[in-house]
Amino acid sequence: MLVRNETSPEDIKGMSVARGILTARGGLTSHAAVVARQMGKCCVTGCGELDVRTAEKVMKARGQEVREGDWISLNGTSGEVILGQAKLRAPELAGDFATLMSWADEVRTLGVRANADTVADSEAAVKFGCEGIGLCRTEHMFFQGDRIDSVRAMILAQDEAGRRKALARLLPMQREDFLGIFAVMKERPVTIRLLDPPLHEFLPKTEQDMKQVAKLLGVSAETVSHATETHKEQNPMLGHRGCRLAVTYPEISEMQARAIIEAACEMKKKGVNVFPEIMIPLTAGTAEWEYNRKLVQETAEKVIREKGVQARYLVGTMIEIPRACLVAGEIAESAEFFSFGTNDLTQLTYGLSRDDAGRFLPEYIEKNLIPRDPFIAIDREGVGEMVRIGIERGRKSRGNLELGICGEHGGEPTSVEFCHLVKMDYVSCAPYRAPIARLAAAQAAIEHGAYQRVEVH
Ligand code: PEP
Ligand code: MG
Numbered sequence: 001m002l003v004r005n006e007t008s009p010e011d012i013k014g015m016s017v018a019r020g021i022l023t024a025r026g027g028l029t030s031h032a033a034v035v036a037r038q039m040g041k042c043c044v045t046g047c048g049e050l051d052v053r054t055a056e057k058v059m060k061a062r063g064q065e066v067r068e069g070d071w072i073s074l075n076g077t078s079g080e081v082i083l084g085q086a087k088l089r090a091p092e093l094a095g096d097f098a099t100l101m102s103w104a105d106e107v108r109t110l111g112v113r114a115n116a117d118t119v120a121d122s123e124a125a126v127k128f129g130c131e132g133i134g135l136c137r138t139e140h141m142f143f144q145g146d147r148i149d150s151v152r153a154m155i156l157a158q159d160e161a162g163r164r165k166a167l168a169r170l171l172p173m174q175r176e177d178f179l180g181i182f183a184v185m186k187e188r189p190v191t192i193r194l195l196d197p198p199l200h201e202f203l204p205k206t207e208q209d210m211k212q213v214a215k216l217l218g219v220s221a222e223t224v225s226h227a228t229e230t231h232k233e234q235n236p237m238l239g240h241r242g243c244r245l246a247v248t249y250p251e252i253s254e255m256q257a258r259a260i261i262e263a264a265c266e267m268k269k270k271g272v273n274v275f276p277e278i279m280i281p282l283t284a285g286t287a288e289w290e291y292n293r294k295l296v297q298e299t300a301e302k303v304i305r306e307k308g309v310q311a312r313y314l315v316g317t318m319i320e321i322p323r324a325c326l327v328a329g330e331i332a333e334s335a336e337f338f339s340f341g342t343n344d345l346t347q348l349t350y351g352l353s354r355d356d357a358g359r360f361l362p363e364y365i366e367k368n369l370i371p372r373d374p375f376i377a378i379d380r381e382g383v384g385e386m387v388r389i390g391i392e393r394g395r396k397s398r399g400n401l402e403l404g405i406c407g408e409h410g411g412e413p414t415s416v417e418f419c420h421l422v423k424m425d426y427v428s429c430a431p432y433r434a435p436i437a438r439l440a441a442a443q444a445a446i447e448h449g450a451y452q453r454v455e456v457h
Contacts, residue, residue: 001072003059005052006045006355007032008201012143015039020074022081024050027358029343029375029408035140037408037430038115040124042076046358050081101129101435104442109450110419111426112437113189115406117141122184124431129438132189133181134339134428135279135406138256139197141177142170151202153217156227160251167255174259175266182267182274191277191339191406191428193318194256194296198241200231237347237354242282242318243292250295257299264311265303277314277337277402282344284321286330292317293334314456316402320344325390332394332401336456339428340387342407342415346374349383375408378415384422391422400454404428413440420444425453 002018004011006025015021015035019042023032026045036043051060057068064083066072073086113134114125125133142151147170154166181190203224204210210228214221233239246253260276267274278300280292296315304311319325320341328338347354352361354375364370370379378384387405394401404426409415411429416437419427421444429437 001074003050003052003066004032004054006030007035009139009143009197010201012140015041020044020076022047022050022072022074024048024052025358026355027361027375028373029346029354030358031355034343034408036076037411037433038117038121040430040432042074044074044076044079044081047079047081048359097435101438104438105129106442107445107450108438108441109445109453110416110424110437110441111404111453112434112441113191113404113426113428114431114434115410115428116181116431119180119184121431122181125434126184128431128434130431130434131426132191132275133185134191134404134410134426136181136190136192137196138174138177138193139195139201141174142195142202144177145173147173148202149213149216152204152213154252155199155202155231156217156219156223163249164251167251171255171259174256175263178260178263178276179266182263182272182276185274187273187275189275189277191279191316191337191404192256192260193279193281194243194253195245196242196281198231198233198236198239199245200228200233200236203228203231237344243280243288244282246280246292246295247288253292253295254299257296258303261300261303261311261313262307264313265307265309268309268311273312275312275314277316279337279339280315280317281341282320283317283331284323286327289317289331290334314402318344318406319387319390319394320348320407322349322386325386325393327393328390329393329397332396332398335394335398335401337402337404338390338394340390340403340405340407340424342378342383342387342405342409343375345386345407346379346383349386350374350379377412378409378418380418384418387418388422391424400456402454402456411437413443416440417444417447421448423451 001020002014003022021036021043023045033045049061059066071085073082111131113132114130115135116122116125116133117136117140150166150169154163157163204213210224214224283289314336316335316337318341319338403424406428410427411433
């Protein structure tokens with residue numbers, strides 16, 4: 001069990017080997033919940049009564065003390081944390097399940113993709129009947145193996161030349177990541193999101209870790225602590241992240257676009273015509289979008305010329321800032337697809353922090369002030385209206401604009417019904433939730449009628 005106050009991308013290795021994840025802070029769309037869902041692991045977030053003392057390797061709650069190595073069990077459905085070892089039974093997916101799913105697939109209009117960023121996730125996606133990947137969060141790749149060292153070297157570099165040197169070390173590793181995913185997904189679409197989190201998430205937190213990093217990279221401890229200070233933000237979710245990073249450091253997007261297209265060319269040479277959809281995160285405006293799109297497209301075309309292989313690809317954007325919904329018509333003039341990031345879109349439309357709202361939202365539900373947590377089920381009146389505006393304006397300027405959703409709502413039945421009603425092409429969710437999405441999509445098609453999806457593939 002991994003027990004933390006909250007997790008960040010830095011915990012990805014710990015999460016991948018943990019049987020379950022428990023955090024004191026956070027909610028249903030905070031990092032721990034999102035990643036655990038994708039990995040198919042049990043997780044309880046925002047357990048406010050917990051006093052987690054990481055350095056002492058102990059947690060306390062209700063007068064009980066649990067130390068590293070003691071047994072606890074988690075119930076991810078009810079949110080219970082149980083002292084000791086509960087009796088478990090593995091779920092069975094028998095023949096009836098496959099029959100029901102095949103009936104659902106016959107009638108549904110909505111496509112179902114997976115949020116996946118490893119080979120294991122991609123295999124689970126195929127197993128659970130997903131037609132592609134709707135969100136590959138590339139930041140998770142930056143923590144695999146020892147590549148975090150190159151990421152840190154890139155952040156600590158004093159100039160562009162230094163950053164490019166570190167990025168050159170990351171390029172072959174990223175290419176291998178994409179080759180692994182493409183080999184599983186074959187000709188299915190794979191939506192790959194370029195780097196999204198603020199850079200401070202990649203830097204060491206404690207003084208001891210800073211010293212270690214300084215030694216490893218051959219710089220002074222002051223250089224590391226200065227960089228940590230410099231990258232600190234008052235509100236990182238509204239700060240230097242998403243495509244704003246590429247405005248400051250275009251070489252990061254260049255490296256990622258190159259890795260994707262080089263991998264696509266290599267697969268094409270092997271006879272597999274893979275289909276990457278390169279996705280730019282956190283777009284807010286048209287000029288910003290154009291800057292990022294050109295950067296990616298020019299790099300992609302350069303690689304295609306170098307390799308002499310005509311790899312196919314799309315360039316599109318996440319729509320997760322309310323402003324992007326309003327200017328969707330202009331963005332869609334050159335964007336080939338939109339994917340609604342309803343985690344951030346809920347956070348920004350509602351003015352609710354996805355990491356802190358778990359502390360007080362239950363009271364809102366208890367007092368009947370809101371029907372459901374808007375991070376679980378899409379808030380149709382507000383956030384849903386933003387999505388409608390984005391779709392209407394986007395499709396008006398580009399009739400065959402591909403539309404999907406990749407926020408956590410993509411695996412929740414009432415939100416899937418909403419996505420059907422606004423005629424999206426697909427929902428994307430954690431692979432293990434795909435059967436739920438397939439069933440909900442079929443129920444929506446039966447209740448509200450079928451429609452024609454756009455054909456961009
Ligand atoms: C979103 O904001 O809905 C999204 C999918 O991106 P992330 O959760 O990584 O911010
Ligand atoms: Mg987001």
